[in-house]
Amino acid sequence: MTLTKEQKQHLHHKLLDMQKELSGEKKEKESMTEEVGELSNGVDNHMGDHGTLVTDRMTDQTVREIDRELLEEVNHALQKMNDGTYGVCEKSGQDIPFERLEAVPYARMTVEAQADTEDDLETDAPSFEREFHEQVKDLSNEETVDQKSSQTYEILDREQDSK
Template identity: 90%
Template sequence: MALTKEQTQHFYHKLLHMQKELSGEKKKTQSMTEEVGELSNGVDNHMADHGTLVTDRMTDQTVKEIDRELLEEVNHALQKIKDGTYGICEKTGQAIPYERLEAVPYARMTVEAQADVEDDLETDAPSFEREFHQQVKDLSNKETIDQKSSQTYEILDREQDSN
């Protein structure tokens, strides 16, 4: 069922809000040399302090990259609203259910079409990429996040045992 004008306006405003949040002023991060300089001036700095600094920096970069990609998706969805194609699956041409758009307003496909695309990517990907995607799924899956039964934990245990 196609979206009503009111529903489309609702998603338009929701996407604009997301766009504003994603493109808003981000906190300015110190350069790596400034941060390392601050650590090296201390007397009892531990190597772990430097490791934490690097990990924090990598985390910040990852979050920025995710925000950038999400902003691209939001902008794409806003363009689809302008073109009159918003809410239509890019793979099947079917209407994307309202509930899915409410959860993911920048969705390009129905859940079924998205799952098919992800399955195709998984089977076409090299084995290390498939393993990585499975690990990400394990770490974000609410059922396995606190369990040691996931593939990710098995790999970590094997690596730890080999050391």
């Protein structure tokens, strides 16, 4: 089912609002030296304070990177609207349902095609990435948390023994 004119107009405004929000001026943080004040001169220097500041900086950088990537997706969707290809799955060529576009206006694929693509990426991932994801699942599994029998703890023990 193709999108109605009203649906396209609604989604276009939604994308423009997202674009405006994502490309708006972001207040730049002061330099780390200014932020830490007397901490940087070595007096009352506490590693925890510096660690917190570094973590905050890394978080801010990650958020800015995510915003930049999202803005690229929004711009791509707006370009597709101009081209007349908006709402068509890039993988299957099927129409993307309005409900999906309402939730994710910059969606490039149907839910099914997106899931297939993610499954393909997971299968094609290098073994260390698959192992990492298994370890994360293992550590978050309520049955194996804090137990030496988990796969992750076994790997960590082997690594420590090899040193």
